[in-house]
Amino acid sequence: MLPPPALRADATQGQIGRFLITCMAVGFLSLIAAGIAAVWANGQIEEHSGWVAHSYQVEVAIADARIRIEQAETARRGYLLTADPVYEGNYRAAMAGLGPSLDHIATLTADNSREGMRIARLRAILGALQHQRDATIALIHGARRDLALAAFERESGGQRLNAIRETFDAMRADERGLLRQRDAKLQSSTATFYLILVIAGVLLVFVAVASLLTVLRYTRDLGASRDRLGELNETLEDQVTERTADLSRANEEIQRFAYIVSHDLRSPLVNVMGFTAELEAATSAVAELIDRAEETAPAIVTEEARDAARTDLPEAIGFIRTSTQKMDRLINAILKLSREGRRVLSPEPVDLAAMFEGVGASLQHQIDEYGVTFSIAQPMPPLVTDRVAIEQILSNLVENAIKYRHPDRTSNITARARREGPRVIIEIEDNGRGIAASDHSRIFDLFRRSGNQDQPGEGIGLAHVRALAYRLGGIIDVESELGRGATFRLTLPPSLSDTQDA
Amino acid sequence: MNDHQSVTIVMIEDDEGHARLIEKNIRRAGILNDIKHFTDGTTALDYLFNHKEGPALNGPALILLDLNLPDMSGTDILARIKAEGSPVKRTPVVVLTTTDDKVEIQRCYDLGCNVYITKPVNYENFAQAIRQLGLFLSVIQVPEIEGDA
Numbered sequence: 037m038l039p040p041p042a043l044r045a046d047a048t049q050g051q052i053g054r055f056l057i058t059c060m061a062v063g064f065l066s067l068i069a070a071g072i073a074a075v076w077a078n079g080q081i082e083e084h085s086g087w088v089a090h091s092y093q094v095e096v097a098i099a100d101a102r103i104r105i106e107q108a109e110t111a112r113r114g115y116l117l118t119a120d121p122v123y124e125g126n127y128r129a130a131m132a133g134l135g136p137s138l139d140h141i142a143t144l145t146a147d148n149s150r151e152g153m154r155i156a157r158l159r160a161i162l163g164a165l166q167h168q169r170d171a172t173i174a175l176i177h178g179a180r181r182d183l184a185l186a187a188f189e190r191e192s193g194g195q196r197l198n199a200i201r202e203t204f205d206a207m208r209a210d211e212r213g214l215l216r217q218r219d220a221k222l223q224s225s226t227a228t229f230y231l232i233l234v235i236a237g238v239l240l241v242f243v244a245v246a247s248l249l250t251v252l253r254y255t256r257d258l259g260a261s262r263d264r265l266g267e268l269n270e271t272l273e274d275q276v277t278e279r280t281a282d283l284s285r286a287n288e289e290i291q292r293f294a295y296i297v298s299h300d301l302r303s304p305l306v307n308v309m310g311f312t313a314e315l316e317a318a319t320s321a322v323a324e325l326i327d328r329a330e331e332t333a334p335a336i337v338t339e340e341a342r343d344a345a346r347t348d349l350p351e352a353i354g355f356i357r358t359s360t361q362k363m364d365r366l367i368n369a370i371l372k373l374s375r376e377g378r379r380v381l382s383p384e385p386v387d388l389a390a391m392f393e394g395v396g397a398s399l400q401h402q403i404d405e406y407g408v409t410f411s412i413a414q415p416m417p418p419l420v421t422d423r424v425a426i427e428q429i430l431s432n433l434v435e436n437a438i439k440y441r442h443p444d445r446t447s448n449i450t451a452r453a454r455r456e457g458p459r460v461i462i463e464i465e466d467n468g469r470g471i472a473a474s475d476h477s478r479i480f481d482l483f484r485r486s487g488n489q490d491q492p493g494e495g496i497g498l499a500h501v502r503a504l505a506y507r508l509g510g511i512i513d514v515e516s517e518l519g520r521g522a523t524f525r526l527t528l529p530p531s532l533s534d535t536q537d538a
Numbered sequence: 539m540n541d542h543q544s545v546t547i548v549m550i551e552d553d554e555g556h557a558r559l560i561e562k563n564i565r566r567a568g569i570l571n572d573i574k575h576f577t578d579g580t581t582a583l584d585y586l587f588n589h590k591e592g593p594a595l596n597g598p599a600l601i602l603l604d605l606n607l608p609d610m611s612g613t614d615i616l617a618r619i620k621a622e623g624s625p626v627k628r629t630p631v632v633v634l635t636t637t638d639d640k641v642e643i644q645r646c647y648d649l650g651c652n653v654y655i656t657k658p659v660n661y662e663n664f665a666q667a668i669r670q671l672g673l674f675l676s677v678i679q680v681p682e683i684e685g686d687a
Contacts (some may be wrong), residue, residue: 094655174629295639302636303606306664314562315660364660418586 052254056247063243064293070236077229084222089416091215094144098204098211101137105162105200112169116188118253119176127173135174138162138258141207154203161203165196179262242322274489279360285375294374294444298367306365307359312356319349362494369496373482373503380424383532388416388462391423392451395431402438408447410434416453419530425504432497437466439491442519459510460528467521475516508532546593547573547600548671550582550615551634556657560602560634563668579610583618587624601626604633613645620650621681622662632671638649 111127114120136495138155168191175184323345329337392412396403403410419426434449442449445467453462471479475486482499505512509529516522547564551557558576563571576582584605585592585603593599601619604614612635619626630652636645638656655667 299606299636302657303553303556306636307559309552309661310559310664311555313665314559 044374045244049254052250055250059250063240063247064242066236070233071210073229073232073236077225079224080225082228084218087218088215090144094141094211097141097144098207099138101134101141101158101206102136102201104137104309105165105197108134108169109197113174115176116172116181116184119181125476126175127169134162145207148210148214151207154207158200158203161196161199162319165200173314222476226412246292291374291377292320292357294370298371298374301367302364305342305364308356309364312353315349315477316353319345319353322349345401365494369482369494369500372496373500374424376503377507379424381425381532383420384423385422386419386421386426388419388453391416391427391430392416392434395427395434398431399435399438402435406441406447407440408438408439408449410449411451413450413452417455417530419462419528421528425508426528428499429504429508430464432501433464433526436497436524437464437468437522439493440522441466441468442521443469455530459530460530462526462528463523465521465523468512468521470518470522471514471516472518473516478515479514480512544597545571546591546597546599547602547658548582548593549573549575550579550612551575551602552577553604553605554608555611556604558636559661559664560668563665565672566665567669567671577608579607579612579615581686582634586619586629592627599626599629601629603630603631603633605633605637605646608642613642613649616646616649617650 092209108127108130111130114125115127121220138159141245142152142155152215159456168187172184172187172191175181183258226445228397326337326345330342389412396410396412399410400442402408430451436448448467450465452465453460455461471486478484480485480498480502481495485493485495485498502512505526505528509532510527512524512526513526514522549557549560551560554577557577561573561575568573573584576585584675586599589595591597600631602622604610607615612633616631616633618624619629619631621627626679627650631650632653633646633651634655634657635642636657643654657669658664658667
């Protein structure tokens with residue numbers, strides 16, 4: 037009744053464990069994915085910021101170059117008008133700064149071939165422009181101001197400046213376009229990042245909810261199991277009492293059965309034995325008659341009548357007699373066992389060593405006759421049990437050890453006892469004929485014996501010993517090898533009242 | 539000292555074989571008293587209490603009682619015989635049964651049984667027990683004769 041739910045619980049426990057582990061794995065994977073996405077998105081943003089800064093740098097550089105060109109132009113015009121050397125200084129400074137400024141733009145836009153081309157064109161235009169400017173300034177140096185002014189009027193500087201401005205505008209527009217493209221790319225990668233985040237988040241939430249539900253269900257199951265366990269625990273005592281009552285009822289039934297059977301079997305046996313005796317008496321009377329008839333009138337005595345009276349009848353009666361006697365012994369054994377089961381046990385402290393000595397003394401005659409060495413290993417642990425029962429067990433075992441000694445060697449019997457944990461173990465070891473392993477459990481059965489059937493006995497002693505051992509709350513077993521002696525081990529509770537309730 | 543005044547042996551025994559063996563051995567012991575044999579408790583009790591030749595109304599008796607009977611327990615019969623106010627209360631009862639259970643034996647003595655004999659399977663013992671019963675019978679005969687005289 038109990039095992040199937042336990043198995044099912046195991047199975048679900050395993051399933052739940054696997055499911056939770058899967059959930060956790062999925063959760064961690066989504067967290068890792070979110071982390072990777074965050075790192076990637078961060079890289080994208082950093083790169084983008086770098087490009088934005090770059091664009092602004094380019095714009096600043098372009099503006100710087102433009103300002104220098106304009107400044108140079110303004111300074112040149114001032115010089116043209118006033119011939120003040122301060123303006124010339126300004127012009128030289130502006131023109132000197134222009135070259136590095138253009139170089140700077142070229143370095144910044146080295147990756148952009150269009151810008152490179154524009155810069156080359158700018159350099160060409162600027163080269164021509166500078167040449168013209170230098171020429172006008174040289175005229176002023178030479179105090180040919182009128183010539184310079186005329187040249188200024190003639191020159192196509194305005195167009196050139198416009199071309200420069202347009203080129204710069206185009207460059208700036210280009211940079212702006214690039215920036216916009218990069219913005220769009222950033223936005224799409226940001227969108228991807230958010231998508232990954234959302235997916236990871238959803239997964240996380242899903243896993244969390246699933247795990248939570250599973251854990252909740254498992255906890256609920258666990259709670260239910262605990263409740264059931266508690267319930268079982270509470271009713272355990274009742275159940276034990278009930279079962280014990282059942283058991284003792286069954287036991288009583290068996291004992292009553294054994295008693296009735298043995299008693300009722302005995303009743304016809306009385307008749308069989310009684311009338312066999314009557315028959316025997318009658319046979320002897322008939323045999324006498326035959327004897328007398330043989331003496332007086334041998335003719336009337338037939339061979340058959342003589343055989344019947346002298347051999348057949350006594351033989352038949354003899355068999356009936358031995359069989360009924362055996363049957364009577366068997367029935368008595370059953371009766372004894374059933375009665376032993378009903379006897380009230382009275383636990384008392386037992387001195388095992390003294391008891392073994394008593395057993396030895398009662399068997400002294402046999403010990404002397406067969407030259408048996410019976411040694412009792414001292415000391416022996418204290419034991420509280422039923423004196424009569426334990427004495428019967430010990431004397432039975434020692435008697436068996438003497439009875440089944442090995443014919444070729446001196447019999448040595450050793451009695452030992454020790455306390456081992458919550459048990460007292462009593463061992464009776466002999467060097468006798470031993471018991472084959474296949475018979476180890478059989479010898480404790482009623483009417484079963486083992487080995488050479490050269491000793492009298494009905495196979496009752498060990499059955500009785502086992503029944504007594506069980507009654508004392510213990511067990512008995514044997515360790516033996518054929519021809520190598522045997523050790524009978526009786527394991528008992530140290531105190532009978534510990535285990536005995538009923 | 540007529541025939542009807544002698545002790546009647548009332549044997550309540552369901553097993554015909556046992557009854558026969560008991561009777562044979564009683565006779566061998568030299569007891570020649572009448573033996574009334576009943577195989578069940580009901581007719582036996584009817585005889586004991588109500589029959590005009592029964593011990594309640596007429597003369598001394600000795601009851602041989604088997605405990606295992608088909609219709610009622612031998613101990614019940616014993617209790618009825620030995621009950622307070624029973625007319626056959628003083629009639630000696632010999633319980634003869636196969637049980638040698640101490641509790642059962644004690645119960646029979648408590649109920650007022652006079653002798654308890656176990657039927658042994660060993661026939662010699664059985665015959666001897668019955669013969670001893672014969673001695674017992676000859677002993678209890680004496681006061682009855684004296685009482686009548």
